Amino acid sequence: xxxxxxASAIAKLGLLTAVALxxxxxxxxxxxxxxxxxxxxxxxxxxxxxxxxxxxxxxxxLMILKVGLSGLLFGGVAAMLYSFAGGVVSLxxxxxxxxxxxxSVIGVSILGATAHNVAQLIVAxxxxxxxxxxxxxxxxxxxxxxxxxxxxxxxRYTFRGLNxxxxxxxxxxxxxxxxxxxxx
Amino acid sequence: xxxxxxxxxxSVLLLALLAFTASKLLxxxxxxxxVTVFVGGTQYRQVRADEYQTITIDQGGGRRNVVVIDENGxxxxxxxxxxxxxxxxxxxxxxxxxxxxxxxxxxxxxNGVTVEVTPAGEEP
Numbered sequence: 359x360x361x362x363x364x365a366s367a368i369a370k371l372g373l374l375t376a377v378a379l380x381x382x383x384x385x386x387x388x389x390x391x392x393x394x395x396x397x398x399x400x401x402x403x404x405x406x407x408x409x410x411x412x413x414x415x416x417x418x419x420l421m422i423l424k425v426g427l428s429g430l431l432f433g434g435v436a437a438m439l440y441s442f443a444g445g446v447v448s449l450x451x452x453x454x455x456x457x458x459x460x461x462s463v464i465g466v467s468i469l470g471a472t473a474h475n476v477a478q479l480i481v482a483x484x485x486x487x488x489x490x491x492x493x494x495x496x497x498x499x500x501x502x503x504x505x506x507x508x509x510x511x512x513x514r515y516t517f518r519g520l521n522x523x524x525x526x527x528x529x530x531x532x533x534x535x536x537x538x539x540x541x542x
Numbered sequence: 543x544x545x546x547x548x549x550x551x552x553s554v555l556l557l558a559l560l561a562f563t564a565s566k567l568l569x570x571x572x573x574x575x576x577v578t579v580f581v582g583g584t585q586y587r588q589v590r591a592d593e594y595q596t597i598t599i600d601q602g603g604g605r606r607n608v609v610v611i612d613e614n615g616x617x618x619x620x621x622x623x624x625x626x627x628x629x630x631x632x633x634x635x636x637x638x639x640x641x642x643x644x645x646x647x648x649x650x651x652x653n654g655v656t657v658e659v660t661p662a663g664e665e666p
Binding site for chain 2 (some may be wrong): 482
């Protein structure tokens with residue numbers, strides 16, 4: 359994290375954090391599933407965006423900000439613990455999956471969603487140690503497959519819609535200077 | 543979607559199926575439908591589903607849950623927890639709980655209380 363934190367990068371990260379928070383709140387209002395613990399994970403599209411079109415440090419910072427702020431605003435300490443576990447593990451898996459060959463953003467998204475749900479279930483395991491947790495695992499895995507595909511598709515078309523060149527952190531002015539210099 | 547995406551999707555679904563089978567195999571069988579209340583990891587109370595009663599689980603520190611068993615089935619009548627998911631959970635009919643896919647549990651995560659409804663099995 360050296361010279362990258364210029365005003366543009368900070369503004370972009372702030373914007374992405376706001377989008378992630380609003381999406382997280384928005385899906386909280388949608389009674390899509392009715393199954394406790396299952397949500398769409400719309401905020402994950404923002405994280406995928408950061409991972410694909412920005413860089414890993416930005417994605418990590420975004421995840422921490424999203425979890426911390428939405429915990430303070432909407433959830434509470436217990437909820438924050440769950441989403442932090444989910445956030446850390448899913449981001450780690452997605453960073454690794456992004457590097458793996460032959461995976462599209464949809465595959466990365468499915469893996470991220472699965473890791474998120476499994477991590478939350480493991481935290482729940484420490485809270486209540488029963489077979490109820492095991493009984494809930496298939497539900498969460500199935501949900502992860504569905505929501506992973508959905509958010510992956512959203513991410514794919516978002517990437518396509520946004521011109522990556524226009525949104526990518528501007529390379530420091532050096533590049534332009536070197537271009538100018540080289541012909542002379 | 544690329545080929546490996548499909549492989550990942552397939553393995554997640556396979557894992558779901560495995561976990562489902564495992565949880566079904568681990569469910570205890572008893573001659574009559576039973577209701578088991580767990581607090582934390584330990585069994586708190588086990589009763590027959592046809593013995594209508596109200597079970598109050600008071601863990602102190604403002605953590606209280608009330609489970610009601612009556613002719614309608616089993617439900618969480620009251621909970622001090624914040625999210626109230628357990629209270630909004632549908633009533634479980636003990637005669638029907640094996641047909642409720644994975645839904646024979648009422649879980650109150652904040653208070654660490656779980657209620658399992660097991661249908662009547664063949665042999666104890």
